[in-house]
Amino acid sequence: MEKSVKIANATELQEQIKDVPGLILVEYSGLTVEAADDLRNKMRDAGCTYRVYKNSTIRFAVEGTSHAPLAALCKGVTGLAFNAEDPGAPARVARDFAKDNDKLSTKGGVMEGDLLDPASCAILADMPGPRELKAKLLMLFKTPATRMVQLVQAGPRDFLRVLNAKKDKDAA
Numbered sequence: 001m002e003k004s005v006k007i008a009n010a011t012e013l014q015e016q017i018k019d020v021p022g023l024i025l026v027e028y029s030g031l032t033v034e035a036a037d038d039l040r041n042k043m044r045d046a047g048c049t050y051r052v053y054k055n056s057t058i059r060f061a062v063e064g065t066s067h068a069p070l071a072a073l074c075k076g077v078t079g080l081a082f083n084a085e086d087p088g089a090p091a092r093v094a095r096d097f098a099k100d101n102d103k104l105s106t107k108g109g110v111m112e113g114d115l116l117d118p119a120s121c122a123i124l125a126d127m128p129g130p131r132e133l134k135a136k137l138l139m140l141f142k143t144p145a146t147r148m149v150q151l152v153q154a155g156p157r158d159f160l161r162v163l164n165a166k167k168d169k170d171a172a
Contacts, residue, residue: 010060022087022111069115091125
């Protein structure tokens with residue numbers, strides 16, 4: 001590959017990752033073509049971008065960015081995954097895929113300038129995504145209103161129960 005093509009690839013990658021909060025590197029040594037395609041499809045379904053780059057391209061692309069600590073992990077067979085909206089999504093996909101396929105492993109990653117080891121990537125994978133967080137937040141907003149309605153309805157409901165109990169007692 002010519003040097004100008006390598007520089008163009010690295011520059012394109014740098015543009016793609018400059019505003020991304022986190023990146024994950026995976027090692028896919030020994031994956032079959034079918035398994036690699038399956039991994040790509042699962043990443044795509046999760047909204048992630050996953051590509052295999054030369055290590056020198058990744059090192060050049062992260063140079064001078066907050067992702068610069070990632071350059072230390074660029075050894076061997078490397079795949080790069082990221083998601084601009086949910087930084088934990090690539091880690092979740094990699095973790096779930098690695099459960100079924102022992103040929104894939106997480107090398108590490110970077111989150112807002114901090115280097116992540118594989119254990120930290122596993123913790124990132126366990127964190128809820130934006131959709132789950134929004135759902136939890138909506139439930140927190142909904143709970144006080146629901147409790148208020150239940151409290152307002154409790155008085156008349158309990159009074160009717162007392163009246164029905166009295167009526168049943170008098171009828172017996």
